[in-house]
Amino acid sequence: xxxxxxxxxxxxxxxxxxxxxxxxxxxxxxxxxxxxxxxxxxxxxxxxxxxxxxxxxxxxxxxxxxxxxxxxxxxxxxxxxxxxxxxxxxxx
Numbered sequence: 001x002x003x004x005x006x007x008x009x010x011x012x013x014x015x016x017x018x019x020x021x022x023x024x025x026x027x028x029x030x031x032x033x034x035x036x037x038x039x040x041x042x043x044x045x046x047x048x049x050x051x052x053x054x055x056x057x058x059x060x061x062x063x064x065x066x067x068x069x070x071x072x073x074x075x076x077x078x079x080x081x082x083x084x085x086x087x088x089x090x091x092x
Contacts, residue, residue: 040068045075 001010002017011017018032036057043053054065 037068040065044068 002014003009004011014032022028022030040053040057043056044050048056050062050065053068054060054062057065057068059065
């Protein structure tokens with residue numbers, strides 16, 4: 001949660017602050033959702049489970065979280081393929 005202007009309150013709408021951040025950082029096309037997806041994919045690559053990633057992302061259902069780590073599947077498949085390839089080269 002991000003602290004709001006009033007003590008003990010948090011921000012519920014990040015659009016205005018996010019527009020200011022994007023403008024200062026010259027990130028015209030980056031959405032908050034892009035950051036959430038990247039966070040989830042990185043967490044999965046580091047070995048975190050989907051229930052924990054969902055909790056950290058603010059999801060109430062694991063099914064929502066399963067949509068995020070698409071890239072991680074490709075990275076894992078490539079890593080496994082490289083390992084198999086290495087075994088085949090070693091066996092020759």
